[in-house]
Amino acid sequence: MKQIVLLVSLIMGITVAKAQTQPTPPNLDSSPLDMSYYPVDYPVLKIQDKVSEPLVARVVYSRPQKRGRKLFGDLISYGQIWRLGANEATEIEFFRDVKIDNKIAKKGRYTLYALVNEDKWTVILNKETDTWGAFRYDSSKDVLRSTVAVEKRSDIAEAFSISFQKSGKGADLLFSWDDVLVRLPITW
Incomplete structure (x- = not known):
């Protein structure tokens, strides 16, 4: 009986040790999921009771x-x-009606697309959500379009980033990657 217990313990020990030395899977997503909020850091502010x-x-x-x-x-x-x-x-959800380029975007969830050019982007809100890539993009479902200028940055952004920055009567939605920065003004 002692030999069986010893043998089972030895096998379990080898299995646990081997499981802890396995390499990280090579197929981890190289484009990790992220979220941006306005107000910036809203979930953290909420749990700290600091939402203004x-x-x-x-x-x-x-x-x-x-x-x-x-x-x-x-x-x-x-x-x-x-x-x-x-x-x-990419999806954006508005928790209230907002204005983009003097056009109203109603409270709700939208997909964000862009027509990218060297000096300007046309940012598009589309009502088709829960879709992969732009393979089934349907312009008849566009809610609004806004053309904004491209700004060149002196530093390089390695990872594509979307963030909000408070401005005037609302916020700018910032898109940044490589040496490009694009600002989409949103007011409410």
Whole structure:
């Protein structure tokens, strides 16, 4: 009986030790999922009871990496629709009615796309949600479009980023990757 217990203990010990030395799977997502809020850091402020203004918007997106590639005009073709990230199409949810380019976007959830050009982007809110990439993009479901200027940055953003920055009577939705920064003004 002691030999059986010893043998089972030995096998279990080897199994546990081997399981702890397995390498990390090589197929981890290279474009991790992220979220941005306005007000910035809203969930943290909420649990700390420091919320000074109501939740206005949340963006859910994946963050592709530059990894030495030429991005705009190559990986992301000029004049073609882009999902503003990787994997699933980027989504924005407004928790109140807002204005973009003097057009009203009603409270609700939308997919964000862009027509990217060297000097300007046309940012698009589309009512088709829960979709992958831009493969089934349907312009007849566009809610609004806004054309905004491209700003060149002196530093390089390795990972695609979307964030909010307070401005005037609302916030700018910032898109940043490589040496490009684009601001979409949102008011309420």
